[in-house]
Amino acid sequence: MNTNLTEKSSKPIVDKVAIVGAGPGGLAAAIALRSQGIDVQVYEKAQEFRPAGTGLGLAPNGLSSLDAMAPGIVEALKSSGCEVHHTVLKNIQGETIRTNATKYLEQYGQPLLTIWWYRLQQVLASRLPSDIIHLNHRCISFEQDEKGVEIHFAGEKSVYADLLIGADGVNSVVRETLFGEGKPNYIGSMCWRAVIKYRHELFNDYELVFVKGNKQFMYLLNVGGGYTSWISRKFSPEYSLSHSADEVKSRILHELADWDESFRAVVEATPAEQIWEGPICDRSPLSRWSEGRVTLLGDAAHPMAPAMGQGANTTFEDAYQLRECFSDSANLQEALTSYEQLRIERTKIIQARSALGEMRYYDTNFVASTGQTQERQMSLHDDFHKWVYNFKPSVKI
Secondary structure, eight states: OOTTOOSOOSSOSOSEEEEEOOSHHHHHHHHHHHTTTOEEEEEOSSSSOOSOSOEEEEOHHHHHHHHHHSTTHHHHHHHHSEEOOEEEEEETTSOEEEEEEOOHHHHHSSOOEEEEHHHHHHHHHTTSOGGGEEOSOOEEEEEEOSSOEEEEETTTEEEEESEEEEOOOTTOHHHHHHHOOOSOEEEEEEEEEEEEEOOOTTTTTSSEEEEEOSSEEEEEEEOSTTEEEEEEEEEOSSOOOOSSHHHHHHHHHHHTTTSOHHHHHHHHTSOGGGOEEEEEEEOOOOSOSOBTTEEEOGGGTOOOOGGGSOHHHHHHHHHHHHHHHHHHOSSHHHHHHHHHHHHHHHHHHHHHHHHHHHHHTTOHHHHHHHSOSHHHHTOTTOHHHHHHHTOOOOOOO
16 A cells, blocks of 8 residues: 555555444444445454344434445334434323424434444444454454554454554553553443333333433333333442342342332343443543554544433444545545544534533432423534534535
8 A cells, every 4th residue: 555645546545444343333434434445354352243232312413424324224224223203201200291302303304213232233234244244353452563553362363454443432442552541431420221122101102211310310212123221320429330130130129219110110121131230431532543553433432421322423423434534535644634633523522511411410400490301401402412413424426
């Protein structure tokens, strides 16, 4: 590869890209770069794709990015998830406080979809040849020079590429190797969640239910196919993890002791071993994501609190923007510089607002003074959210 080109060539600026991480970010990046004629190989530490992850929201900015990279994929996601037409706010007694009709499609050209992380992964993986996704490859280190990158995996396996993309999440090995930051920042919020086959007449007539407690809240999401995702978070200055799956389930049921039985029932119906417990974490924004022939994407680059539901959506923006930088640049360094310039400031702002939003969930004074919780944060009339959702990729033929 000639990195001294001064004019854009029709030939890809790199021949081979290795992506560490086969979550939605890594798979979306693979789809994006393969469309440029690049040999992309994805390496994932899991030994198999299995049902995992939580329910999440795909907002207009994320869906627009995906649609620009893989036309038709949004329709597949609609079939695998749930298009949200209404949201409802309830109190812990199960009483409805307010019901809102969503207007994402009318205002931004894309809906709000709720989908199981696992189904999202499946849809994205279906757009790629199976032989480019390599399971049971846990990245442990890499070395680079001016010619390429050698990536090392557990079990003495190594591969060589022109570029390494770290799409390996909040605990990214690639990011840690580049910048040596240590553990992520705990932001004071504990989380319990699961996805199960479940229906309850109190909330399944709605697509998205938000229940506000005392410095504690719960989401109930219809994620399609008869599956419900429940997510409970609680303000906790210190965090501690339970010692067993049964203890995890007992702990969350204890936290919901004063809540209506309908909310406790969905937790009761969940096998203990399927409940995930953990802290909500982020990391301080970086001033750069790249070094030489290595760069970051998604949660590896900008892990954020889930309050705004922008983790996956900004990740898909990353993948789209990286593709455009590769298409428009004369060499790799130019492409990575442009990628950082386009992405770092935007994601830094969204990270900060997401952390603020997470704490506002628990701020009783904020709630009392405004009379609003999630509806205020997700208001379609808020200029900040318009700026987020109005991300509009240009589709090149």
